Amino acid sequence: MCVDRRDVGLLMLRLGTGAVLMSHGTQKLFGWFGGGGVEGTAQFMESIQYKPGTVSALASGVAETGGGALLAMGLATPAAGAAAAGGMAGAAAVHAPNGFFNTSGGLELPAVMGLITTSLAVMGPGRLSLDHVIGHTLNRDWMVPAALGVVSAAAAVVVGARQRRLAAAQAEESAGDSGDGE
Template sequence: MTCFDRRDLGLLLLRLSAGGALAAHGAQKLFGWFGGGGLEGTGAAMESMGYSPGKASATAAGLAEAGGGTLLALGLATPAAGAAAAGAMAGAAAVHFPNGFFAQSGGFEYPATLGLAAVSLAVAGPGRLSLDHVLGDTVNRNWMVPAALGVSAAVTAVTIGARHNRLRKARQDEQEG
């Protein structure tokens, strides 16, 4: 009998792929790596998308993606990591939502998929091939899942709601002016 099974291997592969993609996107925002805009360029883009202040929004999104993605890949603090990454992806999906579902049309397919993968990992746990398991699941307790997802959902709802209000006001000002 082995110390892990195919479920553990599947969770490891999901963590590495989703976590790696999230971490790379966060590094684009924070450091300008992999062709990203860094905090300045991403901040300006975030501002134009209605997330204000732009640089603070870029920092928050970059930290949630890079930090959450790295922790997911490692299988460490999985509930918090998954919740942070899912929140960032919900914010990205809100930007792409008007373009429909498919990514080739600029839709929300990609951020929704990464966000749901992050939530799934938060709920399922990282498996035995993880740092959480090695550390006795001290930062991966069952009660942490709803707590982390609840906090992330609340912060994300406020953030997306504020963006929606800014965009609506800008449209009204444009129509009046």
Template structure:
């Protein structure tokens, strides 16, 4: 195998793995598949974690995970998919940050790693074995990487600021 093929196969394996995990996790929230609670139970959980209003927060988190994951697995609109998935995982990590880093104690290790991987894939690109490649990279332009990551960071910052402000008001 040539170096190019190994790299492209590695990107395919990484995209398929992380994208499938994200898509499955998001579909638990969105549709109740794989033993998940569906959107109504996810909305209750979001409200309990301080994300208000609960249902729009649940829909946004579900779509970031399911949609971003599916797009990553397919290698379609990879910069946007990586940024969307990373933003969703930043929100998830914010829930766990008070528990420290490691997953054994409920920390942010798992959502942080998934978000970091998704963002990295958005930066690296999908590789040869992808729908982006098959479509001539129409949805994977070099300018999209910084735009998608900046938009994702801005959106995540605004959501987390709103959540922190609402939580502080609830404590008063």
């Protein structure tokens, strides 16, 4: 097997990105690294209008932990990258009202992670990967648009439902403020 610097670079990118995703995902699933575990994450998800909270916590945690682990190994790269990108789309929607930069709670980190995971799904894992070892049976060209299309549609539905709940809550709050007699 001839390994070139592109393969080494993809391995480094997959390992680093996968480690970041896995650490965030295990916070949600297991409470590791100061996270809330499923229960605490579910409460948070409910508070930001991702409902039901437990399902949202599990979906987010699995997308990050599972997607990150698969990306790090270079296994099922189109599905892994798409799943992680979908999770980052949901996170970016939460952070978007705070602007771009992370210093103000903005969407910088989830946007960059989403771009990286989508790029890995499109580029593939390189030769230093389990996909390469097993003959790319889980990394076919047709899988890239299929995985990204399915995840994009699901993310649009989930984020759209959240946006509608936020708008309804804001309208209800505004109606309550105008009807309090002041």
